[in-house]
Amino acid sequence: MAATAESVLKPDFKSEKKHFIFTDEHEALRESIRNFATKELAPHAEEWEETTFPDSVFRRMGELGFLGLDKPEEYGGQGGDYYSALVLAEEITNANSGGLAMGVAVHTDMAMPPILAFGSEEQKQEWVVPAIKGEKILCLGITEPDAGSDVKGIKTRAVRDGDDYVINGSKTYITNGHRADVIVLVTKTDPDAGYDGFTLFLVPMDAPGVIREKKLEKLGMHASDTALLAFQDVRVPASAVLGQVGKGFYHIMWELQGERLIGAAGMVAGAQKCFERTLQYAHERKAFGREIGKFQVIRHKFAEMATKIESARQMTYITAWRFNNGEYPVREISMSKLIASRVLCEVADECIQIHGGAGYMREYGIERVWRDARLNRIGAGTDEIMLDVIGRSYGL
Amino acid sequence: MIQPPFSEEHEELRSSIRGFIDRELAPHSQQWEDAKWFPDEVFPKLAAQGLLGLKYPTELGGQGGDYLHEAVMCEEMARIGSGGTAAGIGAHVNIATPPIWKFGTDEQKQAYLVPAIRGEKIGALGITEPGAGSDVAGLRTSAERVDGGWVLNGEKTYITNGVRAHFIVTAAKTTPEGGHHGISFFIVERGEGVTSAKLEKLGWHASDTATIAYQDVFVPEEALLGELHGGFKLIMANFQWERLAMALGAVGAMRMAWERTAQFARERQAFGRPLSGHQVIRHKLADLAASAYQARCVTYDALRRFVAGEEPLREVTMAKLLTQRACFELMDACLQIHGGAGYMREVWVERAARDARLGPIGGGSDEIMREILGRILEAPPAP
Numbered sequence: 001m002a003a004t005a006e007s008v009l010k011p012d013f014k015s016e017k018k019h020f021i022f023t024d025e026h027e028a029l030r031e032s033i034r035n036f037a038t039k040e041l042a043p044h045a046e047e048w049e050e051t052t053f054p055d056s057v058f059r060r061m062g063e064l065g066f067l068g069l070d071k072p073e074e075y076g077g078q079g080g081d082y083y084s085a086l087v088l089a090e091e092i093t094n095a096n097s098g099g100l101a102m103g104v105a106v107h108t109d110m111a112m113p114p115i116l117a118f119g120s121e122e123q124k125q126e127w128v129v130p131a132i133k134g135e136k137i138l139c140l141g142i143t144e145p146d147a148g149s150d151v152k153g154i155k156t157r158a159v160r161d162g163d164d165y166v167i168n169g170s171k172t173y174i175t176n177g178h179r180a181d182v183i184v185l186v187t188k189t190d191p192d193a194g195y196d197g198f199t200l201f202l203v204p205m206d207a208p209g210v211i212r213e214k215k216l217e218k219l220g221m222h223a224s225d226t227a228l229l230a231f232q233d234v235r236v237p238a239s240a241v242l243g244q245v246g247k248g249f250y251h252i253m254w255e256l257q258g259e260r261l262i263g264a265a266g267m268v269a270g271a272q273k274c275f276e277r278t279l280q281y282a283h284e285r286k287a288f289g290r291e292i293g294k295f296q297v298i299r300h301k302f303a304e305m306a307t308k309i310e311s312a313r314q315m316t317y318i319t320a321w322r323f324n325n326g327e328y329p330v331r332e333i334s335m336s337k338l339i340a341s342r343v344l345c346e347v348a349d350e351c352i353q354i355h356g357g358a359g360y361m362r363e364y365g366i367e368r369v370w371r372d373a374r375l376n377r378i379g380a381g382t383d384e385i386m387l388d389v390i391g392r393s394y395g396l
Numbered sequence: 397m398i399q400p401p402f403s404e405e406h407e408e409l410r411s412s413i414r415g416f417i418d419r420e421l422a423p424h425s426q427q428w429e430d431a432k433w434f435p436d437e438v439f440p441k442l443a444a445q446g447l448l449g450l451k452y453p454t455e456l457g458g459q460g461g462d463y464l465h466e467a468v469m470c471e472e473m474a475r476i477g478s479g480g481t482a483a484g485i486g487a488h489v490n491i492a493t494p495p496i497w498k499f500g501t502d503e504q505k506q507a508y509l510v511p512a513i514r515g516e517k518i519g520a521l522g523i524t525e526p527g528a529g530s531d532v533a534g535l536r537t538s539a540e541r542v543d544g545g546w547v548l549n550g551e552k553t554y555i556t557n558g559v560r561a562h563f564i565v566t567a568a569k570t571t572p573e574g575g576h577h578g579i580s581f582f583i584v585e586r587g588e589g590v591t592s593a594k595l596e597k598l599g600w601h602a603s604d605t606a607t608i609a610y611q612d613v614f615v616p617e618e619a620l621l622g623e624l625h626g627g628f629k630l631i632m633a634n635f636q637w638e639r640l641a642m643a644l645g646a647v648g649a650m651r652m653a654w655e656r657t658a659q660f661a662r663e664r665q666a667f668g669r670p671l672s673g674h675q676v677i678r679h680k681l682a683d684l685a686a687s688a689y690q691a692r693c694v695t696y697d698a699l700r701r702f703v704a705g706e707e708p709l710r711e712v713t714m715a716k717l718l719t720q721r722a723c724f725e726l727m728d729a730c731l732q733i734h735g736g737a738g739y740m741r742e743v744w745v746e747r748a749a750r751d752a753r754l755g756p757i758g759g760g761s762d763e764i765m766r767e768i769l770g771r772i773l774e775a776p777p778a779p
Contacts (some may be wrong), residue, residue, distance in 0.1 A: 018402070020700070049736040077465050147468075265612060279773060299770030306769055312696035318399060328399050335686035390682035396672040 021321050022322035026087050026302070029069070029080075032092035036064060042056045048223040053100045053177055055137065062134025063288045067108055071116065075124055076132040082258070082324045083387065085109060086316075089266035093273050096365060099223025101266060102379075106175040107131065111138035111184045114200065118243030118251050123202055125172045128183055139205075139295025140172035140195070141229065142268035148173075149385045151186070151198075151249060155229060158187035158199060165189075167203065170213075177227025178212055180205050184230075186248055198248030201240045216381060220371030238274040260321060260380055263335045264340035267376050269346040271340075272308045277301070278351040281358075298354060305347050312336070312343040313355035332395040338386040341376035348373040399692070401700035406468050413472045416445055418575075425478035428602040429747060432594075434481040435775065436560055441487065441517030448489055452497060456505060463637065463703050466490070470641045471648035477744055478757045479751025480602030482645065487556035488512065488643040492519030492565050494634050494777040499622035508583060509565055520561035522552040522584075522608060523631060529554075532567070532631055533575045537610065537771035539568035539582060545616040546570075546582065548589075550611050558606025559592045567627050571739030578629030589613035597718060601752030635760070636709065639716040640702055642759045643695040646752075650688040655749055657681070657730040684726050691719045712773050717765035727752040748750065 018027065040060065044053075061067050071077025078084070092101045097216070097294050115128050115138075130136035147153035156169025167187060173185070183203050190197035203210065212228040218226060243251045279302060280292030292298050302343040319332040348370040352359035359366045398407055402662035407501065420441060429433040442448050450465040453460025470490070473482040496509045496519075506711035511517040537550025548568055553562070564584045571578030584590065590613055592606040622630045658681055659674040671677045698715040701708035727749040738745045756762045 019697075062483055078507065276429045287778070296767075296770075299773075300763070300766040303766035303769035304774050306716050306773060307694075310711070311690045311718050312715050315690050315699040318696070321400070323397060331685075332689060335689045338683075338686050339690050377481035384679070387679040387682040390685055391672075391678035394681070394685065396658065396661065396681055 014019075019317050019318055020199055021083055021324070022087075025114045026083055029084060029088050030091055032064075033066060034094050035089060036061075036066070037092055037094035041092075041100065043364075045096040045100075048097060048100065050222070053097065053103065054224045055222045057100065057104075058134035059353065060134065061104065062175055063131060065149055067104075068132035069108075070110065071128070071132055075116070075128045079378065081171075083320065085262050086265040086320055089262045090269035093266060093269045096273075096368075097223045097287075097393070098270070098369070099221040101270075102221055102375075103176050103179075103224045105259070105263065105266065106140060107138045109262050111140040111176075112253070113255045113258065114184055114242060114251055115202065117204070117255065118200070118247075121238070123242065127202060133323050135290075136181040137179050139176035139183050139227075141174055141177075141185040143171065143173045144390055145170060145172050147240045149382060151194065151252070154188055154198065156185070156187045157191070158189050158201060160238075161235075162187075164235050165201065166239055167201065167209075167231045167236065169231050171229045171231075172227075172229045173216065173345070174229055175224055175227055178215060178225040179213070183210075183229070184242060186252055187247055193246060196246050196338055197248045198252075199245045200242035200248040200251055200361070201236060202242050203231070203234060203240060204235055207234050207236065219370065219374060221375055222243065222368075230240055256380065257328065257330055257333050258323065260337045262335075263318055263376070263380055264312070264336040266339040267318055267344040267373075268309060268313045270369065270373065271305075271312070271344040273350055274351050274366065275309060278302075278354050279364070281355060281364075285358075290355070293394055294378055299353060301350055305350055309347065312340045331390055332391045334381075334386045334393075338390070341383070343372075343375075344373045386390075399696055400695060401464060401703055401758050402468070404572055404592075409465060410468045410472060413445075413447065414475060417472060417475045421476045421481065424570040425439050425476055425481065425602070427710070428481055429478055430601075431610050432601045433604060434478065434484060434602045438481065438485070438514035440478035440486065440722055441515070441708065443513065444579070447511035448485075448515055448558070450489075452493075452513055456497075457510050463640075463701070466728075467640070467644050467699055472489065472647035474645060474652050475651075475695055476611065478747070479754070480600035480604045480605075481650075482601045482691055483556050483600055483605075484560075486641060486645070487521065488519050489637065491521040491634060491638050492557070492561070494637065495565055495621060495630050496583070498633060499581075499630055500583075501618070503618060506584060507623065518557055518560050519561040520557040520564045520608075522555050522566040524552060524554045526551055526553050526607075532579070533656070535567055535574055535579060537568045537692050538574075539567070539580060539615075542614070545614055545619065548584065548610040548613040548615060551607060553594070553607040555606050555608050556603055559594050559604035562586055564590075564608060564739060565621060570625055570627075573579075576628045578625055579631075580624050581621040581627045581630050582615050583621050584610070584613060584615055587613075598753060600754060601747075621683065635714045636702060636707070638714050638759050640699055642716040643691075643698070643712075646719035646755055647688070647692050647750065649752065650684075650691055650719075650723050650726050651747065653730050654681070654684055654688055655688045656686075657733050661733060671733065680729060680733065684729055687722050687726060690703065691722045694718055710769065711770045713765050715774075716759065717762055717769070720752075721762060723755050724749070724752040 032202050045284045065078050069080045070076030073079040131138050160165045185201045189199040209232040213228040213230050216226045283291055285292050317334045317395045319336045322329045352366050352370055356368050358364045400680050425429050446459045450461045454460040462483030475480050493512050512519050539546040566582050566584045567579055569578055570580040589611045591609045594604055594606050660669050664671045695715045698708055698711035701711055731745045731749045737743045
């Protein structure tokens with residue numbers, strides 16, 4: 001049971017490392033997503049930084065069944081468990097494109113869940129079925145120019161007019177905003193009702209009055225298309241309401257939790273990938289007559305990074321285990337997201353440092369990881385919002 | 397939901413240990429710290445509750461449990477509120493007696509382990525020397541063959557229970573070169589030629605950490621523990637558990653310190669509202685809670701793998717490295733939140749911060765942990 005001198009001096013690296021939440025099926029899935037991402041996506045990562053990734057990625061992933069891993073079979077999904085969504089988030093990092101991973105995650109983990117949870121049968125048939133096939137692309141509209149994490153400040157209005165609703169307002173930082181076929185839109189239907197005044201709509205992006213104003217330039221995530229959208233007298237039928245009128249805030253808050261945790265898994269995997277590439281570099285690059293990995297300070301940097309990554313991974317996995325077992329651990333999810341995003345940013349920065357001048361150059365791809373990583377401390381709830389949620393959970 | 401690898405059974409044990417510590421030990425911690433000594437009677441008291449033999453077999457007087465039961469104890473000892481007392485108990489339970497359990501003869505088990513589990517004999521582990529700490533190959537204490545036994549000469553230092561211990565599980569060179577293939581262990585009873593000198597320390601005041609000198613100390617043949625020249629294996633065999641025990645201790649200490657500090661922040665008023673009503677304090681506490689959860693998750697995973705027999709050198713090393721630093725940082729932040737009060741001896745956190753500072757040094761320093769991990773990472777698993 002305990003270590004022996006032999007095992008300490010020559011550790012057995014082949015020992016079982018798989019975490020208990022994963023089964024052999026998950027590992028097989030992992031393998032197939034990794035192959036796909038490595039062979040079909042990664043070779044284009046550089047090019048897609050300039051052009052954004054093509055819509056055909058969705059169709060291909062739909063063909064392979066990767067867009068509905070944890071979605072019900074009756075809508076074309078694979079009927080897998082929550083962990084299978086974690087596996088996708090982890091392995092898609094092999095595409096070497098944070099923007100692509102984000103575009104896919106918004107589609108599968110942010111926009112699709114509320115339709116499945118609150119949508120009518122017609123809405124699921126109309127949007128979820130083709131979305132799982134990758135034939136229709138989804139986006140989610142929460143943030144506005146004047147309201148981000150403070151959802152209460154949302155101004156986009158939907159006003160009842162006979163059998164229709166008329167929507168006016170604007171949304172910004174919308175991932176997939178240019179390519180999407182439909183948006184899950186958060187609007188205010190009753191300005192005097194506070195949290196009870198929000199309603200979700202499924203608005204087709206080709207509806208008259210939906211204006212894709214501009215593609216936003218960003219620090220990183222260049223492969224993703226991020227939009228500023230305007231809604232000018234957009235008329236939709238009452239059947240476009242998603243869920244219950246007045247319950248939009250609760251519908252959207254509910255789904256953010258599962259997504260945050262899947263996001264955390266992706267961040268940990270991204271940090272691991274960056275770490276491994278840099279470890280490889282440290283074996284190849286020589287300075288003062290030896291591999292730079294042989295210098296003690298560099299070796300210790302790796303030890304420190306590996307420890308941070310492992311701890312973030314364990315937080316994420318065990319929290320996923322709670323979630324999958326029916327708990328709703330908002331506190332622990334927030335902690336996992338907070339720590340995982342920090343770890344990713346710190347690891348990316350340390351990896352640039354180990355690469356030296358090469359790390360600063362575009363061709364090595366590390367500076368891209370660094371730029372892409374930075375969004376994670378802001379998107380899906382900033383560090384500060386996470387800390388607020390955690391603090392409040394203790395009644396502080 | 398109980399976090400793996402623990403189950404309902406362990407939570408019951410946890411609440412019983414907690415009750416015992418809160419009732420019998422914690423009320424005295426201040427006094428023991430001031431006296432720079434906790435009384436030896438603590439050992440029989442713990443033994444009466446079965447707490448010195450949780451993982452040891454019933455035929456030796458233990459509880460017949462396993463490392464998971466012991467893990468609960470490691471975590472809950474933080475509640476004593478005295479790192480030095482927890483260290484003395486921990487040295488006995490987690491480092492001095494396990495080598496006898498694993499490598500001892502039946503006679504040695506009867507002579508030392510059985511009374512140790514009863515709290516009648518107190519043990520210490522003697523490895524570190526003035527000239528050799530983490531680098532165990534540099535040990536100088538020697539054991540020379542004589543008729544009917546061995547004669548030991550040398551000096552050990554930083555030995556927890558070094559003054560009170562009835563027996564010291566001692567590492568000594570049995571070849572002139574020493575090193576990995578020339579070290580052996582002996583169970584040395586306190587007696588002629590064995591002298592202890594207590595050391596003053598930054599923290600861990602209730603612990604009798606000492607330097608022990610061996611001057612021509614004769615021990616009989618049967619004092620040899622494990623194989624002759626096989627001492628390095630014995631050292632290594634318990635490192636993983638010792639480090640896990642430290643990680644668990646930090647997890648327990650972080651939880652308790654956080655709860656107490658959050659309570660303080662709710663009660664203490666500043667600028668017309670509780671401290672916790674100030675956003676920076678609320679965020680600080682939230683951050684510390686996340687760090688405590690992170691430490692718990694990485695430690696519990698390593699523990700789970702250890703108990704399953706995976707020999708998780710990598711995971712245990714990471715858990716030790718991460719938790720000890722995180723625990724000290726958390727204590728320092730808790731001290732800061734307490735303000736001036738935190739600097740005063742009468743408030744628990746002053747002591748907790750001092751006690752926690754040993755974590756990144758003891759049981760293999762942070763730097764040694766990073767060396768081990770660095771070596772592991774140089775040999776990644778075959779694809």
